Amino acid sequence: MTITCSQLLEKYSQAWLGATVHPFLQQCHSGTIQHSQFNTWLVQDYLFVVEFTRFVARVLANAPTDHFDVILGGLSALKDELNWFKDKATSRQLNLETKPQPACRQYCNYLEMVSDMPYAVQVTALWAIELAYNQAWQLPGIMPQPYTEFADRWGNPNFTEYVKLLEQLADEAMSKSSQDAQFQAESVFLEISTKEKDFWEMAFF
Numbered sequence: 415m416t417i418t419c420s421q422l423l424e425k426y427s428q429a430w431l432g433a434t435v436h437p438f439l440q441q442c443h444s445g446t447i448q449h450s451q452f453n454t455w456l457v458q459d460y461l462f463v464v465e466f467t468r469f470v471a472r473v474l475a476n477a478p479t480d481h482f483d484v485i486l487g488g489l490s491a492l493k494d495e496l497n498w499f500k501d502k503a504t505s506r507q508l509n510l511e512t513k514p515q516p517a518c519r520q521y522c523n524y525l526e527m528v529s530d531m532p533y534a535v536q537v538t539a540l541w542a543i544e545l546a547y548n549q550a551w552q553l554p555g556i557m558p559q560p561y562t563e564f565a566d567r568w569g570n571p572n573f574t575e576y577v578k579l580l581e582q583l584a585d586e587a588m589s590k591s592s593q594d595a596q597f598q599a600e601s602v603f604l605e606i607s608t609k610e611k612d613f614w615e616m617a618f619f
């Protein structure tokens with residue numbers, strides 16, 4: 415029996431809720447988030463995305479050729495995203511040369527660990543990480559200014575489509591992988607859910 419992405423979401427629905435629903439997002443939605451809290455998230459997420467980009471590059475290096483198109487599309491979006499983060503930081507006068515906080519650092523270190531795991535586990539992790547933001551930024555509903563563009567970045571229909579393609583790659587890779595790799599993918603999914611929640615918490619307090 416092969417585990418699929420949709421089964422992971424069902425089996426660990428409680429943990430997934432923690433990753434995708436948080437007061438940080440609700441307070442962006444209601445416009446009551448403190449600027450300093452939002453800026454903390456912004457800077458730390460930039461630091462995360464830098465390391466996440468390296469992770470995606472390693473996933474690409476391990477991918478079968480017929481998975482290149484989707485993953486290269488993701489990397490190309492990340493090129494744009496990194497520049498966008500820099501623009502946001504400049505207009506908000508934020509310093510991106512900041513030390514990562516523990517939750518950010520631990521998540522980035524974890525990405526390095528996942529890089530040593532089988533490709534099926536890596537591509538499942540990639541899907542989970544992208545889906546987390548895709549859902550988290552969509553679930554509260556239309557975000558008011560100045561948060562609209564943040565919600566759009568990860569909630570837009572093209573990004574949703576990209577995440578669906580990643581799900582197909584992950585399901586396909588898992589169907590060809592060992593039982594061990596599938597167990598590993600389950601534990602990675604759960605760990606990512608927890609680390610996503612910790613990331614929101616970091617910015618919130």
Ligand code: HMH
Pocket residue numbers: 459462463543544545546547548568610613
């Ligand atoms: C913490 N998770 C975190 N940051 C992001 N930018 C993404 C996921 C992207 O999907």
